[in-house]
Amino acid sequence: MKVSRQDHYTDTIRGGVLRDTPQRRHVYDLLRDEHSHPTATEVFLRAKKGMPSISLATVYNTLETLVACGLVKQVHVDREPTRFCPNLEEHGHFVCEHCSRVFDIDLAAERSQQWSLPAGFTITHHEISLRGICADCAKSEIQNPKSEIR
Amino acid sequence: MKVSRQDHYTDTIRGGVLRDTPQRRHVYDLLRDEHSHPTATEVFLRAKKGMPSISLATVYNTLETLVACGLVKQVHVDREPTRFCPNLEEHGHFVCEHCSRVFDIDLAAERSQQWSLPAGFTITHHEISLRGICADCAKSEIQNPKSEIR
DNA sequence: GATTGATCAAGAATAATTCTAAATCGAGAA
DNA sequence: TTCTCGATTTAGAATTATTCTTGATCAATC
Incomplete structure (x- = not known):
């Protein structure tokens, strides 16, 4: 259900000093809709479809922010690129x-x-x-x- | 006990097509004597003390070989540099x-x-x-x- | 001693990630 | 509304662990 997802995102993001930016929401929504544990680069490629101007640096920054908020988790497999997971x-x-x-x-x-x-x-x-x-x-x-x- | 250690190394290394080279023995002995889970670079720095000519590339190659033999294990901590562990x-x-x-x-x-x-x-x-x-x-x-x- | 394939060494190349610096944005103050 | 200031975004440079490349070296066998 979309409502509770947005609420959790909103509560968490707005709770601190963090801004609810289009980029952050876009990346977060994308992650929530997929369960394929994408890497930062994969997130970037998918994010560009709906937001062509987004940069890889922003994706890295956003993912770091979401992880710091506890909205997504990092998944490490050996030393392969870090993957991101919305399953809390x-x-x-x-x-x-x-x-x-x-x-x-x-x-x-x-x-x-x-x-x-x-x-x-x-x-x-x-x-x-x-x-x-x-x-x-x-x-x-x-x-x-x-x-x-x- | 030194004997069984050397035996295990010798058996494993000589069992295949692999040569028992000074570099391999040196790196292996070093790892067996430390239990600090060193990174490749740390192994390299320690290895140079007893074998100043050894190269970082050789340390990487050797560690890869030892891992492939099953003589040491890799330890991954998030995406930090890979560490190596003689505890089988x-x-x-x-x-x-x-x-x-x-x-x-x-x-x-x-x-x-x-x-x-x-x-x-x-x-x-x-x-x-x-x-x-x-x-x-x-x-x-x-x-x-x-x-x-x- | 020559041959051959494994090993070693030095440095270049790769790739994920972080850093830097400048441009942009947005929320609140005036 | 317009200004201000700090947060955010962006492009690209920098970093760093690791792998790759290439030629030299070595050790066992012919």
Whole structure:
């Protein structure tokens, strides 16, 4: 529902000193509508369709702002380009080594704090990333197998 | 014990087509002796002490080779420079946001496969990285608090 | 000793991201 | 409305980790 999305964006953006600019709204809406975990460059390319004048620097700035606001999350896969994710729920990511798609993985809430840390350590953030083969690719592998995965 | 270390290195390196070169042995020994998860550049700087002629390119090549052999693992922390780790046990990493040190975190074996994946997905690899404040920094924070963590 | 393929070294190239500096914009003050 | 000032945007330069290229070197085998 569009209303609550706009509200969350508006509340968060307007709550601070930040301005609700066309660029920010455009990038945010774009991210909310896609669940493909785009990179900054991909966001830039998609953003240009509806706003041809937007610059890559603005996309980087905007994404940084949205992350700082907590409106989107960064996803890191090895040292590949950072991806951005509008899913604010507790979750990890699965990257298919064959098609490179990134999938959200639900993390059972009860497991999230069960790390056996040494005494005195405090967690502020965690990132779980899994690699492997997704169901689609596993299926097509069976039909036309190729050994050169990766 | 030095013997088993050398054996593991030797077995692995000699098992394939790979040569046991002074550079490779030097870098490997260096990594085994430190548990500080150095970056390629840090490995390079340390390696130069015992082998002044070694080049950064060789360090990169060597690390890549050792990773491919399974003798060391890569550690990724966001998009920071890749770090290298001689701990082959199943483990994750904790990065202190204050001192930037990286700590190995034991992952209870029974937990390692408990991800609730969609049907048909296969995991080949996973990386768990936690962020927070380590015990040392938590202690010194109490003594002279600074709000500008990060 | 010659050959051959692996390895090494130096520096160029790449690519994601950040920085810089100037132009523009927008909200509130006058 | 017009002014002002700080936030934002933009283009392009700069940074930085890493990879690539190319020629030199080395070590095992012929």
